[in-house]
Amino acid sequence: MSNLPTFTRPTLALAFGLEVAAVVTYGVWAWHTVPGPLRGPAAIGLPLAVAAVWGVFATAGAQVTGTTVVATPGPVRLVLELVVLGGAVAALADLGDRTPATWFGALLVLQLFLTRGRLRWLLAN
Incomplete structure (x- = not known):
């Protein structure tokens, strides 16, 4: 197993911000899409599960x-990350306003570019 590349604090902050935003997005999406009495449990349960x-x-x-x-x-793990973060982009788009989805997607692409050494590491491990 090769060594994982190190990252700058801004890159780590961007990655963490995307992760937290994705979890929050799943909660908001569940709140707006699940009807009736399951709305609250879904809005709490889906982000916890993710x-x-x-x-x-x-x-x-x-x-x-x-x-x-x-x-x-x-x-x-790379596929999991792309599904979770890409799913957040889709959830934002599904909520009706494409601007947040576009920004999230753009930041995700930027983060993937900035951490391309990590992507190579994941593919090798």
Whole structure:
């Protein structure tokens, strides 16, 4: 296993911001799309489920602590990240205003470009 590239604080802040925004987006999306008495539980449960999956399925050595609950191959983790973050773009677009979705998507592309060394690392591990 090769060494994970290091990142600048702004790059880490961008990645963390996108992760938090994605989780919040899933809650807002659930609130606006799930009808009736399941609206509240969905608005709380969906973001919690996304955050749990995000935290549980990680590539060993890719976290600050270096540990993971379920060791996940790098390519699988990359797909998970693209599904979660790309899904947030789709959820924002589904809410009706394309501007936030466009901005989120643009920031996601920027983050992927800035962390292309990490993408190569994930694909190799």
